[in-house]
Amino acid sequence: MLKKVFGYGFLSVAAIISIFPFLWMIVSSTNKSVDVTKGRLLPGSHFMENLNNLLNTVDLVPALMNSAKISIITTILGMLIASLAGYGFEIYQSKSKDYLFNFLLLSMMIPFAALMVPLFRMFGTISQNAPFIGIDTISAVILPTVTTAFLIFFFRQSTKMFPKDILEAGRIDGLTELGVFFRIYIPTMKTTYAAAAIITFMASWNSYLWPLVVLQSPENQTIPLLISNLGSSYSPDFGVIMTAIVIATLPAALIFFIMQKHFVAGMMGSVK
Amino acid sequence: MIPAKANPTMQTAKSTRGLRVKNAAIGWSFVAIAAVMIFLFYFYPMIQAFIMSLQSGRGTNLTFVGLENYARLLKDPVFLTTVKNTVIYLIIQVPIMIILALFISVLLNDKTLKFKGFFRTAIFLPCVTSLVAYSVTFKYLFGQDGIVNIMLMKMSLIAEPISWLTDPFWAKITIIAAITWRWTGYNMIFYLSALQNVDHSIYEAAKIDGASPIQTFFKITIPMLKPIILFTSITSTIGTLQLFDEVMNITAGGPGNATMTISQYIYNLSFKYTPDFGYAATVSYAIVILIVIFSIIQFKVAGDKNA
Numbered sequence: 175m176l177k178k179v180f181g182y183g184f185l186s187v188a189a190i191i192s193i194f195p196f197l198w199m200i201v202s203s204t205n206k207s208v209d210v211t212k213g214r215l216l217p218g219s220h221f222m223e224n225l226n227n228l229l230n231t232v233d234l235v236p237a238l239m240n241s242a243k244i245s246i247i248t249t250i251l252g253m254l255i256a257s258l259a260g261y262g263f264e265i266y267q268s269k270s271k272d273y274l275f276n277f278l279l280l281s282m283m284i285p286f287a288a289l290m291v292p293l294f295r296m297f298g299t300i301s302q303n304a305p306f307i308g309i310d311t312i313s314a315v316i317l318p319t320v321t322t323a324f325l326i327f328f329f330r331q332s333t334k335m336f337p338k339d340i341l342e343a344g345r346i347d348g349l350t351e352l353g354v355f356f357r358i359y360i361p362t363m364k365t366t367y368a369a370a371a372i373i374t375f376m377a378s379w380n381s382y383l384w385p386l387v388v389l390q391s392p393e394n395q396t397i398p399l400l401i402s403n404l405g406s407s408y409s410p411d412f413g414v415i416m417t418a419i420v421i422a423t424l425p426a427a428l429i430f431f432i433m434q435k436h437f438v439a440g441m442m443g444s445v446k
Numbered sequence: 447m448i449p450a451k452a453n454p455t456m457q458t459a460k461s462t463r464g465l466r467v468k469n470a471a472i473g474w475s476f477v478a479i480a481a482v483m484i485f486l487f488y489f490y491p492m493i494q495a496f497i498m499s500l501q502s503g504r505g506t507n508l509t510f511v512g513l514e515n516y517a518r519l520l521k522d523p524v525f526l527t528t529v530k531n532t533v534i535y536l537i538i539q540v541p542i543m544i545i546l547a548l549f550i551s552v553l554l555n556d557k558t559l560k561f562k563g564f565f566r567t568a569i570f571l572p573c574v575t576s577l578v579a580y581s582v583t584f585k586y587l588f589g590q591d592g593i594v595n596i597m598l599m600k601m602s603l604i605a606e607p608i609s610w611l612t613d614p615f616w617a618k619i620t621i622i623a624a625i626t627w628r629w630t631g632y633n634m635i636f637y638l639s640a641l642q643n644v645d646h647s648i649y650e651a652a653k654i655d656g657a658s659p660i661q662t663f664f665k666i667t668i669p670m671l672k673p674i675i676l677f678t679s680i681t682s683t684i685g686t687l688q689l690f691d692e693v694m695n696i697t698a699g700g701p702g703n704a705t706m707t708i709s710q711y712i713y714n715l716s717f718k719y720t721p722d723f724g725y726a727a728t729v730s731y732a733i734v735i736l737i738v739i740f741s742i743i744q745f746k747v748a749g750d751k752n753a
Binding site for chain 2: 177181184185188189191192193195196198199210211213215255256258259261262263265266268271274275278281282283284285286287288289290291292293294295296317318319320321323326351355376379380382383387397398401402404405406410412415416419422423426427430434
């Protein structure tokens with residue numbers, strides 16, 4: 175009995191601590207800055223006012239568009255590249271390919287902080303010849319981060335359970351190898367793609383360090399850069415900042431709630 | 447699939463080899479784009495970084511200096527502070543978070559527990575926030591006149607507001623609290639699914655043998671989950687060694703350099719101070735070396751318990 179009470183007590187405290195910052199964020203977006211600093215915890219009626227102020231002080235819509243563009247392209251390209259590779263490593267398995275696979279996995283150990291300086295110089299050089307994919311472009315944000323060993327690993331793991339007989343059936347029906355991949359593999363692996371899409375989209379939507387380094391002009395700003403800038407201002411308007419944070423968090427939170435199952439499945443797939 | 451012709455044996459032998467070669471070529475072409483991208487954007491930059499680490503100078507005017515940067519590293523007080531800070535985060539935050547996550551998942555794994563779905567979703571919720579968004583939120587929660595101080599004072603737990611962000615000690619605590627808030631639920635999900643695969647009869651047997659809940663936790667649960675604990679502690683270690691977004695947005699490395707991490711120092715060296723890409727690359731290699739060392743230690747610790 176005592177154990178029960180303790181268990182519920184502990185979980186309740188953990189749940190409250192987990193939820194509180196969200197509540198505070200949402201409540202503060204409806205309050206005036208002064209009230210936020212006074213510690214008001216009740217919802218107010220200033221959300222539209224805060225939203226208006228936000229839209230007048232920063233380029234929120236362009237930043238949302240930039241973030242959306244980068245995240246959608248990264249997700250589609252990243253899944254295509256990684257699933258092709260994961261499929262290739264598993265279906266056309268060979269010793270030499272396994273060596274390559276293990277070698278590629280090593281890249282997961284490389285911290286991004288170690289890559290950012292050489293990558294920045296690399297894109298600096300590219301800028302001189304091809305400014306459209308150089309520094310301060312969306313391509314420069316996408317290219318170095320679109321392929322991850324993690325996603326290749328994830329697709330290879332998921333392919334292990336794929337019924338390989340259907341591939342043979344497709345070949346007999348006269349499909350090319352690439353045809354088998356697009357017509358049979360992709361449609362049957364929908365849930366794997368859904369999980370991969372969530373992981374990739376969230377990572378891209380939230381990424382901060384590389385965009386901070388490579389995007390320089392304000393019109394190319396992404397949402398995390400915008401929020402970071404707002405947060406470091408000298409006289410912050412809390413209501414306005416929390417409104418921005420709520421708007422930035424909403425897409426990711428919605429996707430999570432709609433696709434909760436896939437999200438957890440995706441995380442698990444990585445350690446099967 | 448192969449059209450049969452005259453002289454079947456010769457023809458088949460030849461075609462299967464042909465087919466194998468063709469299949470191999472197709473297989474390689476499936477993995478080619480990914481392999482090229484990883485080499486181009488991970489391994490090639492690491493080689494570049496190594497070459498740069500042997501050079502010094504302002505901006506892009508670099509000259510060869512040999513191992514000078516590495517010697518400078520060991521005498522650089524800022525670098526040593528950032529290593530110290532990062533290691534403090536690591537050895538305090540990672541164990542706290544893992545034990546907390548384990549504990550919560552054991553409680554949630556109780557079959558008779560009510561509101562299980564609510565607890566699980568609530569505790570996982572922090573994982574959907576972006577690092578920047580939650581960091582900025584935490585910065586205001588823990589401000590001098592922030593809601594945390596207001597509430598602690600209302601509950602009479604403290605008499606004076608705590609300088610969460612401007613005191614070197616409390617600033618570190620704030621960072622640790624923030625990371626723990628963000629990642630505990632994430633690790634919990636891994637343990638929960640691993641626990642669901644553990645046979646319940648083991649727990650029944652332990653109960654009959656008179657084992658206390660604490661004994662069961664340490665003698666059964668932890669050993670059963672060892673592979674997944676190892677996995678999560680290595681990913682958390684790699685994550686913590688690269689810590690950037692939180693520190694940058696909560697304390698900006700301050701007060702002084704009291705919360706600055708290695709990643710942030712690399713960023714500052716390259717893009718904030720007068721850029722010294724050569725030395726920044728040298729610092730980068732320090733993180734790589736730390737990751738390798740800590741991963742080896744964790745594998746060793748896990749391995750020893752096995753014997």
